[in-house]
Amino acid sequence: MKNHAATVEKAKLFIKEKIEEVTPESVSTCCNYSSKQLSRIFEMTTGATLGEYLRWSRLSRAMYEIKYSDAKIIDIALKFQYESQEAFTRIFKSTFGVTPGECRKPNVEIIIGRNTHLQKLIEEVSHEAVDQGFYKVQDVDVWHIVKPARIWISSQINLDEKIPHLFYDYCEQNGYMAKAAALPNIISARGAYLTMAYPEGGYKCLSWGAEVESDYAIDELNEFEIFHIPESKYVVFSAQEFSPINHGETIKSTWDVAHSYPYNDYNLELNTDVAPIYEDVNDDFGYSVWFPVRDRISK
Secondary structure: OHHHHHHHHHHHHHHHHOOOOOOHHHHHHHHOOOHHHHHHHHHHHHOOOHHHHHHHHHHHHHHHHHHHOOOOHHHHHHHOOOOOHHHHHHHHHHHHOOOHHHHOOOOOOOOOOOOHHHHHHHHHHHHHHHHOOOOOOOOOEEEEEEEOOEEEEEEEEOOOOOOHHHHHHHHHHOOHHHHHHOOOOOOEEEEEEOOOOOOOOHHHHEEEEEEEEOOOOOOOOOOOEEEEEOOEEEEEEEEOOOOOOOHHHHHHHHHHHHHHOOHHHHOEEEOOOOOOEEEEEEOOOEEEEEEEEEEOOOO
């Protein structure tokens, strides 16, 4: 099964890199399988057929080009291997609930439903769009709080320095998210940048785990790495609007505000050598990052 998973990941990477000319046959050749064999492996491993995944991959990227470029819809359709604008419009609307022309209008709701494959693809493309400078700045709320002393129970640390959203995908696919969430009496399961334990920073300090009360019984948690976090002041940056479509721009907007925040104006400075930066998504706050701070020391 591990070999099958590796084959599927190789196929997905090939599709991403060759999206404008990829075909089922070219993916099969890349993976050294016949089209029939690869289709069977792909569906058995992911629950989606290779053809479905190819279609969703093309449509996800086409949607962002429609939203953020001035290219003609017919040119976008041809670019992603649709024979006519009519065929493209038909499949686009059946997938997203709106036509390509409607998609281009502001404040139009794109429907994804419960298609987890499409959600992941759109999230990935949203990050690519941000990297290319295609995004709209989201509104970010800011407030100051004091967090009591807590314990961070880490189920996985990003020692391979994966990009954050790929690290979280890895934790989900390999059961580390479920492992943390299954612990009893947790406050939340989320991501944390353990800058106090990995001072070199970067993505290596990113962890997935669970936050618990400071008196939590940790004696039998041998499978986890444990970090005691003292009481800390935090500045919380939160963007309420958080969906797969604006995934990348919401994260960028939130971190941009956090990095440019005038801490000095509030007589504060970062305290990341003592407490972690938390990253979270929930119904109350949307997407949020929590920066630890302390009173600024006068020099």
